[in-house]
Amino acid sequence: MFCTSMLDVAEGFGVPSYIYFTSGAAFLGFVLRAQELHDQSKELAELAIPTLKHQLPRKVIPSSFLNKEWASVVHTMARDFRKTKGILVNTVKELESYAVDSLSSGENNTPKVYPLGPILNLKAEKSDGSIQWLDQQPESSVVFLCFGSMGAFNAEQVKEIACALEGSGHRFLWSLRRPGQGAWASPTEYEDVSEVLPEGFLDRMREVGRVTGWAPQAAVLAHRSVGGFVSHCGWNSTLESLWFGVPMATWPMYAEQQFNAFLLVEELQVATEVRIDYRTESGEIVSAEEIERGIRSLMEEDCSRKTRMKEFSDQVKGALMDGGSSSCSIVEFFRDVSSAGDV
Incomplete structure (x- = not known):
């Protein structure tokens, strides 16, 4: 998600591009909505986000979106997200069903979303006692x-x-x-x-x-x-x-x-x-x-x-089992990649 500068390289080779978004679907919706409001010269106050049921209070808006220098970076990143064929999100459809459904509605030039989490490292680590x-x-x-x-x-x-x-x-x-x-x-x-x-x-x-x-x-x-x-x-x-x-x-x-x-x-x-x-x-x-x-x-x-x-x-556990929502989303992603550019 922080490597969107590579999109130009992929485009030059005719390779379809996908983004892996390491946060949740609701936050992806916020990132895209914040970029829209910025481009419309509107301020981030308490606002309605399509991926949330409740209005988002200003007090929980991430600091980077309230800092002019950092906001420019994240808004550029969000514009680049829209250029991709799809966005892989580290979440589970059942967990964020409202957000996933909103992102999948096809509105506001949002690429296809693949909820394929949870992607976790649960291997045993060395214990400290x-x-x-x-x-x-x-x-x-x-x-x-x-x-x-x-x-x-x-x-x-x-x-x-x-x-x-x-x-x-x-x-x-x-x-x-x-x-x-x-x-x-x-x-x-x-x-x-x-x-x-x-x-x-x-x-x-x-x-x-x-x-x-x-x-x-x-x-x-x-x-x-x-x-x-x-x-x-x-x-x-x-x-x-x-x-x-x-x-x-x-x-x-x-x-x-x-x-x-x-x-x-x-x-x-x-x-x-x-x-x-x-x-x-x-x-x-x-x-x-x-x-x-x-x-x-x-x-x-x-x-x-x-x-x-x-x-x-x-x-969350069931999503990764055969036939689970994330398992099916992964299969769908591979099928779409195969049909997108013979790669």
Whole structure:
């Protein structure tokens, strides 16, 4: 999806071009709609998106679309999407049926869409001891906090999270990493994690929690002891949580994660929220009280969200089976490529 400059090369050789879109179908609809509005000299405010049932609040519009320099880049990318023969989307038709149907209507010069997900890497990763710790915990008792490959917080925010976990009384596995030095630098591991935690926290929480650095996320989500996932709402993490049927609490940070959080909480109604509009660049500190409230809602409420998550999990897995929606979409894609240009 970021390599659209290659479309000119393919056209020069008479080769039909397809794009692989790594986010969901609803967000693809937003990208295309935002480009339309820009070309019509209209501002992005709270707006109706064809791939969403609800109006999208401005507070969850990704930052790149609100920044003039970056917006130019993403709008150019969206125009290039329209030049392709089709767009392969990492989603499942049953999960985003409203969005997929909208994109498949043929309106607004949208190429054919192939929902062929979930495309995930679920191979076992080297454990850091977290799985062995989870083996000793009761079923569905642990809340897992993990914020992706770029997710890290400053010391003040770390202390608020720690206080929230202690106050909630729930068992927890917390992937905690040091912020990278410089813009877009990857997080690193703490030599001594106690330096950023409240005094005595590790001793007090020894029996109920584990703080680690990098964690094998897919293996953790697959574990019977995990009952909830506080997530940054990256699309891969979202699909992993759906695959394993683990309820989510949203805490987005950057990219399209605010949009994904809105999708999970308001459209799909499978997640509760810590926040849906948090942005790393804001520097805002989310209070321990707000975090604790989100964790309690995630772990204690027996509600329709958990039932819907289980139903979606079954559908997501079924999509890849023979005759499933994604399996059929892959077959359809190969047939279309074969007939498009004898390649």
